[in-house]
Amino acid sequence: MSMSESERQQDDGRGVAPLSRHGPGHEPPADFSEEDLAFARELESFFSVDEEEIPPYFVQTLLEAEDPRFHPLEPGFEQKTRARVFRQLNLHYRLLPRRPSLAGIVNALPARRALATLTAAILLLMACTVLLTGQSFASGMDILLHGAHSGVMQVVRYPAGVHAPAQADAADQSQPTQMTLLQAEHLLQFPIYLPLDIPNNYSLSSLYLYQSADQTWADGPVLELNYDYSAPGVIPAGTGNIAIREFKPDGNVFQVVERGAAYPLNVDRMGQARAIYIDGQWVRRNRFSHVWVFGERSELIYQRDGIVFWIVGDQRDGITKDVLMNIATSLQTLNLDYALHVTENIYSVTQLNRDSTGLFTGDIIAISSNQNLSDMSIVLAGPDQQQQSSKTAGKSR
Numbered sequence: 001m002s003m004s005e006s007e008r009q010q011d012d013g014r015g016v017a018p019l020s021r022h023g024p025g026h027e028p029p030a031d032f033s034e035e036d037l038a039f040a041r042e043l044e045s046f047f048s049v050d051e052e053e054i055p056p057y058f059v060q061t062l063l064e065a066e067d068p069r070f071h072p073l074e075p076g077f078e079q080k081t082r083a084r085v086f087r088q089l090n091l092h093y094r095l096l097p098r099r100p101s102l103a104g105i106v107n108a109l110p111a112r113r114a115l116a117t118l119t120a121a122i123l124l125l126m127a128c129t130v131l132l133t134g135q136s137f138a139s140g141m142d143i144l145l146h147g148a149h150s151g152v153m154q155v156v157r158y159p160a161g162v163h164a165p166a167q168a169d170a171a172d173q174s175q176p177t178q179m180t181l182l183q184a185e186h187l188l189q190f191p192i193y194l195p196l197d198i199p200n201n202y203s204l205s206s207l208y209l210y211q212s213a214d215q216t217w218a219d220g221p222v223l224e225l226n227y228d229y230s231a232p233g234v235i236p237a238g239t240g241n242i243a244i245r246e247f248k249p250d251g252n253v254f255q256v257v258e259r260g261a262a263y264p265l266n267v268d269r270m271g272q273a274r275a276i277y278i279d280g281q282w283v284r285r286n287r288f289s290h291v292w293v294f295g296e297r298s299e300l301i302y303q304r305d306g307i308v309f310w311i312v313g314d315q316r317d318g319i320t321k322d323v324l325m326n327i328a329t330s331l332q333t334l335n336l337d338y339a340l341h342v343t344e345n346i347y348s349v350t351q352l353n354r355d356s357t358g359l360f361t362g363d364i365i366a367i368s369s370n371q372n373l374s375d376m377s378i379v380l381a382g383p384d385q386q387q388q389s390s391k392t393a394g395k396s397r
Contacts, residue, residue: 143264146272148303149252153366154259158282158290162364163379177351181334184209184349189220190248190307197330199323201231202242210352217367217379218247223349226358229317238296238314243359244327245310253308255301256364256378258282258292265325275328276301277321282362284384290362297359300324304331312359 028037047053144151185192187209205228211221222245229240255262261280264273278299285291298319302309311327313319363381 143262143276144272145276145301145303145308146268146270146274148249148306148308150249150301150303150308151254151273152262152276152278152301153254153256154262155256156259158292159256159364159378161378163377164384179209179349179351181207181347181349184223184351185334187221187351188223188246188248190246190305192223192334193246193304193307193309193331194225194334195244195327195330196332197326198227198242199319201234202227202229204347207347207349208352209349210354212354217250217253217365217381219250220248221351222247224360236314236317238316238319239359240314240317241359242311242313242319242327244312245360246307248306249308251367251369254366255310255381256366261292261294265321274302275325277324279315282364284362298324300328302328302331310360 028040032040047055143154181192184207204225206226208224208226209221210224211218215222225244225246227242227244229236255278257278258280262276262278264276266274268274278301280292280294281297281299282290283293295315298313298315298321300309300311300321302311309328309331311324313324360381361383364378365381366376366378368376
């Protein structure tokens with residue numbers, strides 16, 4: 001046996017020849033395990049790279065590094081191979097680890113921590129529910145008016161947590177103030193619009209100027225024009241009323257309607273509508289629930305010069321979206337010279353410190369003061385609408 005072979009077969013006390021015999025430059029890597037060291041020593045006992053005693057095809061292997069056979073294995077190769085083998089053998093194999101259940105987590109914890117863990121899980125579920133509900137509610141704002149921070153938000157059901165407006169004191173309600181159209185226009189800080197095209201047999205019956213104590217959705221008071229149907233010997237099939245609200249929105253103001261009850265009219269290339277038509281309204285069914293009623297009330301949301309108009313009629317009286325659109329397009333600013341010479345009492349305006357009743361009861365609006373709608377609040381635009389006959393509701397002003 002040669003000296004080199006004798007040296008390679010010397011034992012270091014563990015039955016394996018020492019790996020490093022030629023100085024510190026040949027120290028094994030620091031992350032080598034005992035098995036790696038044993039394998040390296042065993043390999044060195046057969047082949048000495050320093051003396052050019054190398055394994056067969058060692059040089060060819062280094063020179064053929066670009067050969068696909070010598071490429072590193074792709075991530076997940078073992079899992080894919082195992083899955084393929086199990087599939088070929090028709091054996092069941094779970095690709096993904098089993099997700100622990102809430103009951104399993106609670107059972108695995110000490111008894112004193114179970115209640116705290118369950119409470120935390122419930123709170124997390126509630127937070128996720130609120131977050132998802134808020135996102136879905138905000139995403140319902142799918143119809144916008146052109147040139148105004150207004151439109152509609154469509155929801156699946158009546159929203160929870162609707163804030164009702166504060167009720168004024170009885171003493172204040174009994175003392176309305178009468179004023180002229182010119183005086184009302186000064187309080188509004190925007191010009192009053194009157195329609196030139198009103199359906200036959202409808203005449204202006206009353207004008208209201210009101211601003212409730214906690215009204216936050218309008219910049220200043222709201223003007224409401226009411227028209228009543230009057231024809232000898234004819235009883236209207238519906239309410240026999242047409243009402244127009246004029247106001248300047250304070251921030252973003254959106255009516256909340258049931259999904260499918262509203263659609264835009266004359267949409268531009270930016271997805272904004274010249275007008276929005278709404279079929280129906282929210283009606284209180286009982287103490288605990290509301291329902292959307294189609295086929296009775298008709299409403300058009302319209303905008304001009306930063307002023308929003310809510311125009312409402314009754315479909316059973318023939319007040320369709322086309323009739324409402326004709327009323328909207330015929331709106332003209334008040335002629336001051338004409339108003340100065342008008343002496344009829346019908347053109348006096350009644351100022352109230354509460355919301356009016358009638359066609360706008362039950363309307364819900366969503367309000368936000370910023371563009372990202374992060375502080376959205378839901379309020380009633382007036383008194384809640386009770387489920388009753390439309391004629392009775394229309395006459396209870």
